[in-house]
Amino acid sequence: MTTDSSNKTSLQIATRITESILAKQLAPGTRLGEQQLADLFGVSRTLIREALMRLAARGIVQVSARRGWYVIEPTAAEAREAFEARRVIELGLLRHARPLTKAALDKLHDHIAQEQSAISGDDVGARSYLLGDFHVCLCECLGNNLLSDTLRDLTARTTLTAMLRQSSSQAVDSCEDHVHIVDALERGDIDEAERLMLDHLQIVESTLYDEVQPNDPLNALRTALTPVSAAKGRRAATQSSNPSVTTPARKSAMKSAVGKRAAPKTSSKPTLSSLSTQSRASSNSPGKEMEK
Numbered sequence: 001m002t003t004d005s006s007n008k009t010s011l012q013i014a015t016r017i018t019e020s021i022l023a024k025q026l027a028p029g030t031r032l033g034e035q036q037l038a039d040l041f042g043v044s045r046t047l048i049r050e051a052l053m054r055l056a057a058r059g060i061v062q063v064s065a066r067r068g069w070y071v072i073e074p075t076a077a078e079a080r081e082a083f084e085a086r087r088v089i090e091l092g093l094l095r096h097a098r099p100l101t102k103a104a105l106d107k108l109h110d111h112i113a114q115e116q117s118a119i120s121g122d123d124v125g126a127r128s129y130l131l132g133d134f135h136v137c138l139c140e141c142l143g144n145n146l147l148s149d150t151l152r153d154l155t156a157r158t159t160l161t162a163m164l165r166q167s168s169s170q171a172v173d174s175c176e177d178h179v180h181i182v183d184a185l186e187r188g189d190i191d192e193a194e195r196l197m198l199d200h201l202q203i204v205e206s207t208l209y210d211e212v213q214p215n216d217p218l219n220a221l222r223t224a225l226t227p228v229s230a231a232k233g234r235r236a237a238t239q240s241s242n243p244s245v246t247t248p249a250r251k252s253a254m255k256s257a258v259g260k261r262a263a264p265k266t267s268s269k270p271t272l273s274s275l276s277t278q279s280r281a282s283s284n285s286p287g288k289e290m291e292k
C-alpha cells in the first residue's frame with residue numbers, strides 16, 4: 001500500500017521523467033525498465049510502477065506485454081491533435097487574460113533571460129526544456145494552475161514529436177517570439193499577444209510536417225516509384241509546364257513559405273522513423289539517458 005510520502009516520491013519521479021522528455025533527453029520509444037529505474041532512483045519497483053502509471057494516465061508513456069514500459073511515439077495525427085489542443089488552451093488563456101501583475105511580468109522576463117543564457121551557453125537540454133516550459137510558465141502567470149499541468153503534458157507530447165528537430169537558430173527565433181509575446185502583454189495588447197502566439201505555435205508546428213512525412217503510408221510506394229534518373233529530365237520539364245502537379249514535398253515547402261520565416265532545411269536531419277529506430281536501438285541501456 002502507498003503512503004503519503006511514497007505518493008510524493010512517485011510524483012517526483014514522474015516529474016523527473018517529464019522534465020527529461022522536455023529536455024529531449026528521453027527519445028520517443030525509449031524503453032523504461034522498471035528495475036533499472038528502481039536502481040537509478042534507489043526506490044522500490046512498486047513506486048516506479050506508480051510513477052509510470054501516472055505518466056500513462058497523462059499520455060506520456062505506454063506499456064505493452066512485449067516491450068514493457070516505453071515513452072510514447074506520437075503519430076503525425078496525434079502530433080497534429082496535440083498542437084491543436086495547445087492552440088485552443090494557449091490562445092483561449094490569452095483571450096481571457098487579466099492584466100499581468102508586476103510579479104508575473106518579472107517571472108516571465110526572468111524565464112526569458114534563462115532561455116537566452118541556455119541558448120548562448122549552447123546547453124541543448126536546458127534550452128529545449130526552457131523553451132517548452134515558457135508556455136507552462138506563461139499559463140501559471142496568467143493565473144491558471146489547473147491548465148498548466150495539462151499544458152505541460154501536451155508540451156511533452158509535442159516535444160516528443162519535434163524531437164531533435166530544433167536547430168540553434170530556430171531556438172533563437174522561438175525565444176525572440178517569447179520576448180514579443182511578453183512585450184505585448186506588458187503593453188496590455190492582448191489581441192497582439194494572441195496573434196503572436198498563434199504565429200509562434202504555427203511556425204513550431206510547420207517545421208514538424210516536413211519530417212513527419214516519412215510516416216505517410218504511401219511513402220514506401222512513392223519512393224519505389226521515383227522515376228529512374230534517365231527519365232528525370234523529361235519529367236521535370238513536364239512538371240514545370242503543369243503547375244497543378246504538386247508533390248507532397250512541394251506542398252509542404254509551399255506551406256512553410258506561408259510562415260514569416262523560411263522553413264529550415266530538413267534533408268540532413270533524422271526523420272521520425274529513423275529516430276524511433278535509433279531510440280529502440282539505444283533502449284538496451286535505458287538508464288543511460290537518465291544519467292545526463
Ligand SMILES: [Zn+2]
Pocket residue numbers: 131132134135174178200
Ligand atoms: Zn514557445
